[in-house]
Amino acid sequence: MNDLSRYLQVAPEVRSALDAGKPVVALESTIISHGMPYPKNVETALHVEEIIRQHGAVPATIAIIRGKMTVGCTKEEIEYLGKRGLDVPKASRRDLPVLLARGEDGATTVTTTMIAAALAGIKVFATGGIGGVHRGAETTMDISADLEELAQTPVLVVCAGCKSILDIGLTLEYLETKGVPVLGYRTQEMPAFYTTHSGFQVDYQMDSPEDVAAAFRAKLDCGLRGGMLLTNPIPDAYAMDLDYINANIQEALDECEKLGIRGKKITPFLLDKIQKLTGGKSLEANIQLVYNNVAVGSEVAKALCAAN
Ligand code: PSU
Ligand code: MN
Numbered sequence: 001m002n003d004l005s006r007y008l009q010v011a012p013e014v015r016s017a018l019d020a021g022k023p024v025v026a027l028e029s030t031i032i033s034h035g036m037p038y039p040k041n042v043e044t045a046l047h048v049e050e051i052i053r054q055h056g057a058v059p060a061t062i063a064i065i066r067g068k069m070t071v072g073c074t075k076e077e078i079e080y081l082g083k084r085g086l087d088v089p090k091a092s093r094r095d096l097p098v099l100l101a102r103g104e105d106g107a108t109t110v111t112t113t114m115i116a117a118a119l120a121g122i123k124v125f126a127t128g129g130i131g132g133v134h135r136g137a138e139t140t141m142d143i144s145a146d147l148e149e150l151a152q153t154p155v156l157v158v159c160a161g162c163k164s165i166l167d168i169g170l171t172l173e174y175l176e177t178k179g180v181p182v183l184g185y186r187t188q189e190m191p192a193f194y195t196t197h198s199g200f201q202v203d204y205q206m207d208s209p210e211d212v213a214a215a216f217r218a219k220l221d222c223g224l225r226g227g228m229l230l231t232n233p234i235p236d237a238y239a240m241d242l243d244y245i246n247a248n249i250q251e252a253l254d255e256c257e258k259l260g261i262r263g264k265k266i267t268p269f270l271l272d273k274i275q276k277l278t279g280g281k282s283l284e285a286n287i288q289l290v291y292n293n294v295a296v297g298s299e300v301a302k303a304l305c306a307a308n
Contacts, residue, residue, distance in 0.1 A: 011072025023301035026125035029063035033107035042082035055298030067103030126297030132171030151178035161191035213303035
């Protein structure tokens with residue numbers, strides 16, 4: 001018996017928006033439980049939903065709650081995910097079957113948020129940054145499952161690029177091999193999360209939400225597997241000084257290596273360390289770039305609906 005409803009629960013508001021062809025924007029929960037400290041994480045997650053509503057779209061925060069992929073968490077569920085923080089297991093594709101079968105909770109990464117969004121019929125997902133190829137991956141083989149998901153699941157992901165805790169050049173090579181278009185929102189340069197500069201080019205610059213929607217529509221219509229990445233630079237007013245942030249990232253990487261941190265703990269460790277080293281400045285930048293991404297995500301979701 002293939003009974004998806006045992007594992008997937010779509011909030012009524014999200015379901016009816018999708019049924020009516022209205023724009024919906026998916027949101028992840030690892031950024032809540034593992035990416036930011038409480039209570040900023042909850043405040044941010046709730047404000048993000050408000051921004052999406054102001055833009056005329058419906059937000060769908062996604063998490064695994066008691067063994068169900070929940071698409072459209074309630075305020076109480078968001079508060080619960082934020083408060084429990086690191087006690088909520090970080091759930092990537094490989095974790096999904098066991099967490100669902102055992103009726104457990106999980107904070108969905110970009111990977112699992114894409115999976116649940118696609119199952120529910122949501123096409124646009126906005127977040128902060130994606131995982132990628134880690135520096136030194138030629139020996140550690142540490143490559144985020146996010147890249148493979150982008151290669152196979154038809155969701156457009158809006159992010160601010162990836163942090164230079166990753167090897168941005170190798171991440172772009174990987175995405176090219178997997179046939180994932182990397183678009184720049186009103187920029188030719190791939191943004192690097194806290195800064196607008198990475199020194200790498202995107203594949204195509206997009207100047208409007210309609211441009212992005214048309215490219216994604218073409219991909220879907222031609223049955224080309226996988227998603228797309230829309231990278232949206234942090235607003236100038238919140239961008240951090242390149243040398244300052246890179247020095248802190250390097251210190252966090254050194255500490256990670258020294259402590260022998262491995263596997264899925266690496267990304268949350270680095271995020272937390274950088275936040276501490278910068279005395280919260282990077283957290284503020286992180287929050288602002290997410291706000292900017294969900295605003296663009298909402299506009300793209302609207303353009304996709306209008307093009308239908
Ligand atoms: N990058 C960020 N903030 C985040 C993450 C990445 O700047 O919160 C989270 C996302 O959920 C992403 C995950 O999918 O970390 C990637 O983890 P890993 O590198 O273990 O695949
Ligand atoms: Mn990893």
